[in-house]
């Protein structure tokens with residue numbers, strides 16, 4: 167089959183790769199009907215070294231079950247399923263707690279060990295725990311929004327949950343990528359009354375406003391912090407969704423939080439150390455977050471997608487076939503596109 171192989175920074179190729187097969191009795195194989203390129207795919211696109219190992223990319227997909235292993239119980243051939251970016255057994259202590267991204271038998275798609283989903287098909291480890299059967303046909307009009315349940319919508323929601331967003335709260339969203347935009351949807355959905363999007367790309371800000379952002383702060387650094395304080399009686403916001411992962415964005419997140427506020431981090435940190443230890447300590451700020459257990463959130467978010475109350479699929483502003491995936495990476499990296507949908 168054909169798949170998207172990344173060899174090094176900037177080197178993405180569509181090639182013949184081995185067909186996925188059932189390797190464990192708990193595996194399934196799905197034919198990929200929709201996949202996409204993630205903002206987090208842009209980190210290796212910028213930095214991957216040839217020695218790091220080539221990988222079949224992609225950790226977000228919807229597909230149709232083609233094969234199941236002997237121990238798979240909850241899936242059947244032909245099911246339309248969403249694949250969360252992490253696989254999980256659905257039975258361990260952490261899965262029971264709704265934290266499937268810490269599953270003791272879990273892992274992530276799209277690395278040298280586990281091939282990813284920007285391809286014609288993909289092997290799903292721990293298929294019963296991982297895949298979520300959708301009550302729609304494979305070409306349903308809601309596919310773009312359903313696809314966001316594999317990562318960005320669940321991740322934005324996780325940031326909001328960790329940041330304790332609730333009715334009446336004020337929220338700042340740091341980052342105007344697809345996750346930040348879904349964070350706006352999540353904050354509004356959870357009842358926030360003030361949602362400040364911190365970003366500077368006009369197309370993204372327009373979408374953020376349509377999703378429910380009440381204010382826009384396009385400055386950076388100290389000016390951005392000043393602007394947020396002006397908008398919040400001088401104190402800062404109750405909740406901050408950190409959707410970037412750079413030191414500067416984390417510093418900004420801590421600075422715009424009001425004393426006693428909370429920061430939900432879902433941007434993958436690009437440094438080992440976390441900045442802002444002293445300011446966050448002296449402001450009594452709660453900091454949490456990590457890889458979102460999107461598998462757990464599908465139950466809660468799916469009805470809102472099916473009934474049209476949220477439309478996170480609007481973050482996709484370009485659709486490509488497999489041959490055009492390398493150009494999709496380039497377009498997202500050049501900020502020409504917010505998020506690219508792939509139809510293999």
Ligand SMILES: [Zn+2]
Pocket residue numbers: 254255256257258259260261262266268269270271272
């Ligand atoms: Zn588990």
